[in-house]
Amino acid sequence: MKAVIQRVTEAKVTIEGKVAGEIRTGYLVLLGVAREDSEDDIRKLVRKIVGLRIFPDAQGKSNLSLTDVGGGLLVISQFTLLADCRKGRRPSFIKAGDPEQAQRLYERFLEICRDQVDVVEHGEFGAEMKVSLVNDGPFTIVLDSNDLS
Numbered sequence: 703m704k705a706v707i708q709r710v711t712e713a714k715v716t717i718e719g720k721v722a723g724e725i726r727t728g729y730l731v732l733l734g735v736a737r738e739d740s741e742d743d744i745r746k747l748v749r750k751i752v753g754l755r756i757f758p759d760a761q762g763k764s765n766l767s768l769t770d771v772g773g774g775l776l777v778i779s780q781f782t783l784l785a786d787c788r789k790g791r792r793p794s795f796i797k798a799g800d801p802e803q804a805q806r807l808y809e810r811f812l813e814i815c816r817d818q819v820d821v822v823e824h825g826e827f828g829a830e831m832k833v834s835l836v837n838d839g840p841f842t843i844v845l846d847s848n849d850l851s
Contacts, residue, residue: 703743703807703847704783706732709756713776713835715825722831723823727757728773730835733811734783735804736797743847744807748814750850751775756841764841774821778833779808801828 707729714724731751757766757773768775781804785793799807805827815822825831 703736703739703747704734705747705751705845706780706783707751707754707843707845708732708835709838709841710776711836711838713833715776715778715823716832716834717826717829722825723776725774725776725821725823727771727838728821729768729775730833731775731777732780732783733777733808734780735799735807736784737799737803739799739803739807739847741807741810744811744814746850747845747847748811748818750845752815752818754843756843768819772820774823775815775819776823776825777808777812777815778825778831779804779827 710725710728710730712726713730715722729751752768755767756764757768757771759765781795781798784795784798786797787793798804808827812822812824825833
């Protein structure tokens with residue numbers, strides 16, 4: 703499971719011109735589900751995301767977590783994070799989970815996030831979406847559940 707986490711002052715997702723999810727201070731999380739992913743990957747990733755201390759404290763140092771600042775999450779499913787671009791010019795998505803499995807794990811990811819974060823917004827799995835954000839910093843981190851212990 704891969705995630706791109708962007709610290710934001712605001713972010714929203716629109717589907718067919720209507721706002722589907724919107725947050726202020728928090729993280730925009732782009733989430734890619736791989737074929738071999740499981741609930742264990744979700745738990746590792748959520749624990750890391752919620753615990754990341756990348757918000758500035760009173761001295762301007764990155765010392766505060768999402769929960770410390772009362773931030774929200776906007777989670778967007780994005781299978782293209784699993785793109786393999788090593789050969790040719792057209793990406794391969796063979797490592798991405800099949801849609802049924804990916805949707806189930808994406809929805810479970812949202813449930814586990816809701817257990818730990820007050821505001822969890824999201825897009826629609828498989829929909830054509832427009833995502834806008836104001837990246838704060840900018841501060842962007844890429845996580846892979848395979849790299850987490």
